[in-house]
Amino acid sequence: MSIPAAAALLYAPDGYDTSRPRLMGRHAAGAGFLGGLIRHAGFDRLVALTRKPADATAFRAQVAELGAQVPVQTLADAEFPRLAETGCLMLPGPDLSSFAWQRRRMAPAHGFSLVGITHTIASASAMDSIAELLQSPVQPWDALVCTSSAVRAAVQRLWQGEGAWLARRLGATRIEGPALPVIPLGVDAEALAPDPAARAEWRQRLGLEPLDIAVLHHGRLSFHAKAHPLPMFLGLARAAAAAPAGARVVLILSGWFADATQRRAFTEMAKALAPDLTIRLVERPETNTTLRAAADVFTLLSDNIQESFGLAPVEALAAGLPVVGTDWDGLKDTVEHGVTGFRVPTLLAGPMDDLAARHDGGQDPYDHYIAGVAQFTAVDVGAAEAAFAALIGDAGLRARMSAAARARAVAVYDWAAVIGQYRTLWAELAKLRASGRGERGARLRGEDPVPRRPDPSGLFADYPTRRLAPETRLRLAPGLPDAAAAVARLKAIAAIPGGAARPDLMPGATAFAQMLAGLEAGPASAGTLVAALPPSAAARCFRALAWLVKVDVLRLEE
Incomplete structure (x- = not known):
């Protein structure tokens, strides 16, 4: 319903x-x-x-x-x-x-x-x-x-x-x-459910053997704006070296590099820090990829203030993957330590008010600012190694955490629950x-609703010689015997390019004719000329009187 x-x-x-x-x-x-x-x-x-x-x-x-x-x-x-x-x-x-x-x-x-x-x-x-x-x-x-x-x-x-x-x-x-x-x-938990067929397909495409344990990192591959890969490479490589006999640990790096600098950094760090770790790179996977099905564990060791929630770990939970994440921002809420995965401790240094000042002053662009903060944010490499080792070495633990991860995602993070x-x-x-609760700072009668953007006719009231007021008296310009002649002149001027800079703000010819008819008997006040108009049109027509003076259809009666 x-x-x-x-x-x-x-x-x-x-x-x-x-x-x-x-x-x-x-x-x-x-x-x-x-x-x-x-x-x-x-x-x-x-x-x-x-x-x-x-x-x-x-x-x-x-x-x-x-x-x-x-x-x-x-x-x-x-x-x-x-x-x-x-x-x-x-x-x-x-x-x-x-x-x-x-x-x-x-x-x-x-x-x-x-x-x-x-x-x-x-x-x-x-x-x-x-x-x-x-x-x-x-x-x-x-x-x-x-x-x-x-x-x-x-x-x-x-x-x-x-x-x-x-x-x-x-x-x-x-x-x-x-x-x-x-x-x-939220996530679409049903779409992310474990898929045995997709698992078989992806593991074949990636050259994974039945006993291989795949750890997936999915998202932007950025050392300065997402997660520095050093703790992941070091921790996982050390844990992989102690894997059970016959089990090969494979890191699946899935996502996109912002530029060649990021690509080179990940490549060189992997060679230097994890030379014996098997790595499969899946660049720019298709939208709504089923790549998660190939994995046994998901990891995101975020250390960046640019992060605020971490959607990829929640998608992993919905796919039934235990998550090794950092004890950082949104992962504090989404990953239940020891239940759906492990949260690795983080350490933030300070003070960094100089970084804030440089960013605020324009010396450091946003990427440099967050890179600086991330540089002084540490992820506990030893704890990361221990978390990876626990999951690599215990298939039963992986299975229990997998079930708990899937259940939590369905109950808490599926869009049905979130939209609820x-x-x-x-x-x-x-x-x-x-409830009738009072409005904070309710608008007062006559007050500009937006003080920083007031009515320009009031803000700039000291610019002109005088302001058009309801008592301002007007008359037809010389040579215009009646309203019809005045309307003909204003139409001719309006037809000239630039004659009316904003014709969309003008009243129609009928409203002009009605106002100008009030001057056929002689001078009249601006207020009188618009008094008979509907309130919705009166303000538009009142200010249009100034344009009629501008184009010499009307003159001020001194």
Whole structure:
């Protein structure tokens, strides 16, 4: 049974495209969320806010490809207030602020919620977006979903620093951001289920023997932005040297190198640190690869602040693979130590305020910044070796952890469970909107809704000699005996290229004629000329009077 749509998506193809050459976690997460929404939300329609007509077309095409069986509705920017019909706008990142200001300008704050999500929070732009949530008109019924408890702690730490500054600088006494629920990314557990046929096919393609133990590392192959491979090469090579008789340990490196520097680094480190370890490289595997089926263990020894959740380990859990991961960011939540795999301890050095300063000042680009932090983040090589050795040497342990991994993924990380958490969140936010709880910083009568983007006719009021006011008296320009002659002149001027720089902002000829008719009997005030017009047209027509003066259809009556 379908239910009314409780959320709309902000949709642009970039956020949901997994076919791109440089695939990032946020792209896979976006596409996964859209698929999960289609399969498990139970909505009577799929709604998207799109900024361009081409995006609306792309949304319809993508949801059709994903098998959507319900109607599709797209809203343009001008229809922003109609988001109240669903109650929530889901954003693909942490930038709630710009949409909160847009809501303040165009729609009642209680009309709908804004819900963003964290991916990486290490970039300057992401940190700025998070900090700005303390100053923008977000409300108690808005939320920033944190994909892990570690990310939530980092967001709160950012807010503590920003809040302390606002309190000292401005005397602020109430500093509040949106809600910070922790909801993980999801996977399609059914699609990732262990597949014996795929296992046989891949192991044959990779030249693996029945007794071989394959350890898979899948994702971006980047020593500075994902996981430095040294702990993996050293730990796995040492564990492989002590493998049971007849068992060969094979490392499957699957993914993509950003450039030749990364390729050379992985190649040279493998030769230097693990010369006897058998390695199979599978570059740029197909989308939705079944390569996981070939493996017996998955590993990701992440040491990078660019990481915030770690989707690949959860996909591995769903495929029934024990995970050897680091005790780091989202892996702290996803890998149950000793149950579904092992978490290897990590060590973060400091201080590194000089790195933050260099990145903030533009001396270090983002990649250099995260590379610097990663350089001073250590992964316990001995613990990694012990984890690999335990799984390599004990088939029974691998089997128990495999079953536990699969069960946990189905129960906690399948999109059915994750979308269920979102449905609960949407319902909770809807209750807050309906509760009558006061709006933070409610707009006052006559106040600019967006202080940083005020009405230019007010902001620049000291530029002109005078401002057009309702009491400003106007008359027809010399040589124009009546309204018909005035309309003919303005039409002629409007037809000249550049005569009206923004004709889309002008009233129609009928409205002009109605206003100008009020001057046939003599001068009249601007307020009088628009008084008989519908309120929806009066403001547009009032300011158009200045254009009529500009093109000498009207003159000021001194």
